[in-house]
Amino acid sequence: MPGGARRRVGVYLARQAIGYAALGEPDHAVEPAAESARIAAETGSVRHRRELAVLRRAMGPWASGGRGERLVDALSVVPG
Known part of the structure; x- marks a missing residue:
């Protein structure tokens, strides 16, 4: 797939995860967040970060506990 x-x-995956969070569905947000973070680490896109x-x-709101830990782990590949 071309870089752009x-x-x-x-x-778009980050925005999908944001949408899940806004709907109160943090468990659904973790998977697209993790894939989005991997792509951000590869591309170095400032907009993406x-x-x-x-x-x-x-x-x-879910920063403490398992959901927050899974998200932190997912996003750990991108400084921020």
Whole structure:
């Protein structure tokens, strides 16, 4: 997949995870967040990293406990 397309997929996955968080579905947010973070680490996209920062804030209510730990682990491949 071309780099630009890969970056867009990563951004859209981050937005999907943000949507799950907004709906109160943090368990569903972790998988697209993890894939999005892997893509962000590969591409180094600044726009993508901004979306992941929004996701971190959106997942704030679940920061403690298993959900938060899984998200932190998923996003650990991208500094932020």
